[in-house]
Amino acid sequence: MYLVDYTISQLHSLIGDWARTNAYADFLLSGVCSGKTVVDCGAGSGVCTYLALRGGARRVIACDISSEICDYLESVFEHDYRVSVCQLDLCNEQIPEGDLYIHELIGNALYGEGINEIFANMRSQGIGNIYPRYARVTNGYVTSGKPKPSDNMDYMLRSEVIDFIQYNEHYEWSNCLIHDWPDLDWNFALPENNPWLWLLDLRQPVPDRVKDQLHPGDVIWEVGFDNQFKNSYTNVNPECNNWNTRTPYIEFIKCCNFN
Numbered sequence: 001m002y003l004v005d006y007t008i009s010q011l012h013s014l015i016g017d018w019a020r021t022n023a024y025a026d027f028l029l030s031g032v033c034s035g036k037t038v039v040d041c042g043a044g045s046g047v048c049t050y051l052a053l054r055g056g057a058r059r060v061i062a063c064d065i066s067s068e069i070c071d072y073l074e075s076v077f078e079h080d081y082r083v084s085v086c087q088l089d090l091c092n093e094q095i096p097e098g099d100l101y102i103h104e105l106i107g108n109a110l111y112g113e114g115i116n117e118i119f120a121n122m123r124s125q126g127i128g129n130i131y132p133r134y135a136r137v138t139n140g141y142v143t144s145g146k147p148k149p150s151d152n153m154d155y156m157l158r159s160e161v162i163d164f165i166q167y168n169e170h171y172e173w174s175n176c177l178i179h180d181w182p183d184l185d186w187n188f189a190l191p192e193n194n195p196w197l198w199l200l201d202l203r204q205p206v207p208d209r210v211k212d213q214l215h216p217g218d219v220i221w222e223v224g225f226d227n228q229f230k231n232s233y234t235n236v237n238p239e240c241n242n243w244n245t246r247t248p249y250i251e252f253i254k255c256c257n258f259n
């Protein structure tokens with residue numbers, strides 16, 4: 001299995017993808033977590049764990065495969081008795097029991113982080129209450145222009161944000177298939193007439209006819225919390241490098257130990 005090896009600063013850069021982070025915030029703050037045990041699958045930066053707590057979770061089990069990330073998560077949540085950190089490989093190991101499972105594992109190429117294996121492991125353990133669970137995909141490619149800074153200067157000037165950006169010296173623009181920015185323009189190629197080729201329920205095995213035609217690195221996807229994609233996020237977001245996340249993000253950053 002190919003595992004994307006994230007640094008903590010890369011994980012934090014994902015938070016700046018407002019479309020992604022807001023989709024999780026909308027879901028996790030909507031009441032679905034209230035009184036529940038939430039399992040954060042691939043907890044990474046911990047922002048979903050944080051949002052689940054904000055959404056009223058009784059307990060959150062933050063799982064990640066990386067020992068470095070687990071150490072980091074331990075330190076971020078060390079004073080919160082509701083959080084336990086669990087190092088495990090979601091593809092192969094027993095996944096802790098919970099009421100609600102959240103993941104953000106799709107990655108840039110849909111298959112990059114063993115999503116099929118992780119969902120297969122969940123199926124084998126009878127886990128179905130996992131979100132997001134729908135994806136629509138097509139072949140295509142995405143390139144990007146220059147990172148677009150936030151125009152919300154009040155927000156940008158807040159000291160916590162400045163600290164965050166300074167810490168995040170290897171800032172990378174997340175959720176885009178970019179290789180040689182900054183000179184390219186946005187280029188979002190979809191087949192005419194039928195923009196989305198397949199609608200997938202990620203809990204079901206991905207059909208071979210879909211797998212055979214999707215080439216990692218050339219996939220455009222949108223991931224939905226519902227099958228109407230009313231709450232969703234996509235890898236074709238021209239303004240993803242934007243710090244206007246609607247989450248209580250500043251407070252989360254304050255939890256993180258940057259020293």
Ligand SMILES: C[S@@+](CC[C@H](N)C(=O)[O-])C[C@H]1O[C@@H](n2cnc3c(N)ncnc32)[C@H](O)[C@@H]1O
Nearest residue numbers: 011042043044045046064065088089090091104
């Ligand atoms: C896209 S990133 C992080 C997403 C996280 N929700 C966030 O917002 O920061 C995916 C995370 O999943 C973890 N991961 C990838 N494959 C895994 C696996 N097989 N088992 C457990 N964790 C995994 C990675 O280490 C990484 O931290």
